[in-house]
Amino acid sequence: MSDTGIDAQLIHPILRNDNAAKWLGIEVLKVSEGRATISMTLRPEMLNGFGIAHGGMIFALADTAFAMACNSHLGSTDTITVASGVDINFLKPGIPGRTLTAVAERRQQTGRSGIYDIQVLQSVPEADDEVLAEFRGRSRTIPKPSAAAPKL
Template identity: 50%
Template sequence: MGLTVETAEKDHAVVRMTVRDEMVNGFGITHGGMIFAFADSCFALTCNDPDADGSTITVASGVDVNFLAPTTAGQSLIAEGRLVSRAGRSGVYDITVTTEDGAVVAVFRGRSRTIPNPAAR
């Protein structure tokens, strides 16, 4: 997808992506699946602490996404994720996708669950 990670820290991430020709649909606007995957990638970075010991991972247990404005090939998008609330092994995170000029393209709310890391067994 050509993502550039600008910030990846505990409970906060910022990622950039430039929309390419193959990312648009038949109407010439960015495919919703591409916007979803972009926001979901930011969500993964936001809810997984890069300084953790690796014994657990945090995964999506559900998401809601609202597409608010179209974008086209050549536009640069920014996804910023932040923790809303965490209780035990569950969390809620908001990811906002904007254009470079700050126009909101999509809002994504992710629900997470922290589980044992299967690779650490």
């Protein structure tokens, strides 16, 4: 439950079974069709050997926002939208204890393909947030896998 009293699991159906997002401590700030804003705080176990955010943690936050923006917050019984490719540019180091916010926005949707930009911001004490990373995701909408399909 967030500070706003909203259960993040109810805001977006893809979070119901997302154990990675739970472990990251992701909080949903805003979600609407083609957009999502989420945040997490950098904990010690999220740091690399240099004592800054592991790039995989920043990527995971951006990727979660991407998935939320790609898939309707109302859910779908027929299709899911997955990543077909992504690029990320790390611009600054993530500092322990700071809050990271990922802001995802659909740029283009044509047929089953889409392009999304995700900006990852880092809180800075007594200053404006700074851009930590820029992530561009390419999506593809596919039929929802059958519940009878074998699990890998």
